[in-house]
Amino acid sequence: MTKIYAFANQKGGVGKTTTAVNLGAYLAASGRRVLVVDVDPQANATSSLGFDKNSLSLSTYDALINRVPCSQIIASTRWQHLELLPSAPALAGAEVEMVHLLAREHLLRKALAPIADHYHYILIDSPPSLGLLTVNALTAAADGVIIPVQCEYLALEGLTELLRTIMMVRDNLNPRLYVRGLLMTMYDGRTNLSAQVVAEVQRHFKDRVFRTIIPRSVRLSEAPSYGEPILAYAPRSSGGLAYQAFAQELLNGDEGQGTARVGGKGPQRAPTVARRQEV
Ligand SMILES: Nc1ncnc2c1ncn2[C@@H]1O[C@H](COP(=O)(O)OP(=O)(O)OP(=O)(O)O)[C@@H](O)[C@H]1O
Ligand SMILES: [Mg+2]
Structure with a gap:
């Protein structure tokens, strides 16, 4: 079964990519x-790989605007089983061009449909806005949205607006959309602030807050400039271990393995239904 998740937060630099x-x-x-x-014109995921x-x-631009089949665009990365639908700067113009297209919110969902079965996971990285590209990502996200939240002052700012957009998409475009979870990122153990922010978001x-917390890690910020994921660049770093743990937490929830729970309140699959009602 394919799982399709979007990573969204209109706040910039919170750790989506x-x-x-x-x-x-x-x-x-x-x-x-x-x-x-x-689906971000900045193409940071593309260069990070x-x-x-x-x-x-x-690029994704051609999939959305020119209806080029994704199978002709997808590139293999240097890592086994990891493929990329790359972005390019041209995507910056797509939001304007999409406005005139029929079913403009469904372009990405339709583009991915023919190839989705080939993958276990499709992870959609969206730009820092709530525009049409992000709406396309949310509409295509059949299994939910993952919201990275930076452990910093005003972390919750903007989340109300994001949740409202998610609700709007769920009610009108993608009834399966729900919040798969919030991921706390860039946690700084040396400050009280990080711990306070985590406590506030958990409250x-x-x-809905993932158990795994991603620490601030210099290695994580260096890896993109080498075009490598942390798994290749510095797997034993705190950031590497944290993303490995997060992958395990997500898999446990998705595949019902072991006793892993998101947030420690019952198996992942049960609260999913309840959560759908409340987004
Ligand atoms: N845990 C971390 N520790 C240290 N640096 C990090 C961490 N996570 C992300 N960064 C760095 O912070 C910056 C922003 O991260 P990232 O690009 O993932 O955020 P984003 O939400 O995708 O940003 P945008 O909104 O611009 O797309 C990047 O330079 C990244 O390398
Ligand atoms: Mg990004």
Whole structure:
């Protein structure tokens, strides 16, 4: 069964791309076939996996606007089982061009449909906005949205707006959309602030916060400049171990293995239904 998740938060720099790329790499290393879909014109996921965004002949833009089949665009990465639907700067113009297209919110979902069965996981990295590209990502996200939240002051700011958008998409475009979980990122153990932010987010979102917390890790910030996921660049770093643990937590929840629970309140599958009602 394919799982399709979008990574969204209109706040910039919270760890969407870092999470999509590194989670994808660990899932692939565990033998799952993974496709990372880059729908951000910044193309950070594309460069983080070692591609030059300026020298790609085809990109997500062509899948959305020119209806080029994804199978002709998808690139293999240097890591087994890990493939990429790359972005390119041209995607910046897509939101304007999409406005005139029929079923413009469903373009990504329709583009992915013919190839989805080939993968165990499709991870969609979206841009820092709530525009049409993010709405396309949410509409295609058949199994939910993962929201990275940075452990910093005002972390909750903007989440109400994001949840409202998610509800709007669920009610009108993708009835299966729900919040798969919030992932706390860039945790700094040396400050009280990080711990306070985690406590506050857990108070608000309870069992929807993933147990795994991603620490601030210099290695994680260095890896993209080498075009490598942390699994290849520094697997024993704190960031590497954290993303490995996150991949395991997600797999346990998705595949019902062991006793892993998200947030410690019952098996993952049961609260999923309840959560759908409340987004
Ligand atoms: N846990 C971490 N520790 C240290 N640096 C990190 C961590 N996670 C991400 N970074 C760095 O922080 C920056 C922002 O991360 P990232 O690009 O993943 O965020 P984003 O939400 O995708 O940003 P955007 O909204 O611009 O797409 C990047 O330079 C990344 O390398
Ligand atoms: Mg990004």
